[in-house]
Amino acid sequence: MFYDEDKKMFYFTLTCYVCKKAYKAYEGSPSYQLAKKNRTKTYCCEDCNNKIRYEAIKNFFR
Numbered sequence: 001m002f003y004d005e006d007k008k009m010f011y012f013t014l015t016c017y018v019c020k021k022a023y024k025a026y027e028g029s030p031s032y033q034l035a036k037k038n039r040t041k042t043y044c045c046e047d048c049n050n051k052i053r054y055e056a057i058k059n060f061f062r
């Protein structure tokens with residue numbers, strides 16, 4: 001766990017399993033909650049999360 005001096009928040013550095021990019025999960029976010037519980041799980045950044053949700057909605061209305 002790391003501390004962001006600017007945002008005054010704790011965060012984890014996680015790797016998104018979709019785009020393979022490292023991203024910061026700040027406290028209070030769903031990824032942060034997951035990381036706190038289990039660090040070996042796969043994580044998805046917010047961008048990919050939104051994309052997946054958008055695709056799911058698009059398919060639903062097809």
Ligand SMILES: [Zn+2]
Pocket residue numbers: 016017018019020021044045046047048049
């Ligand atoms: Zn991603």
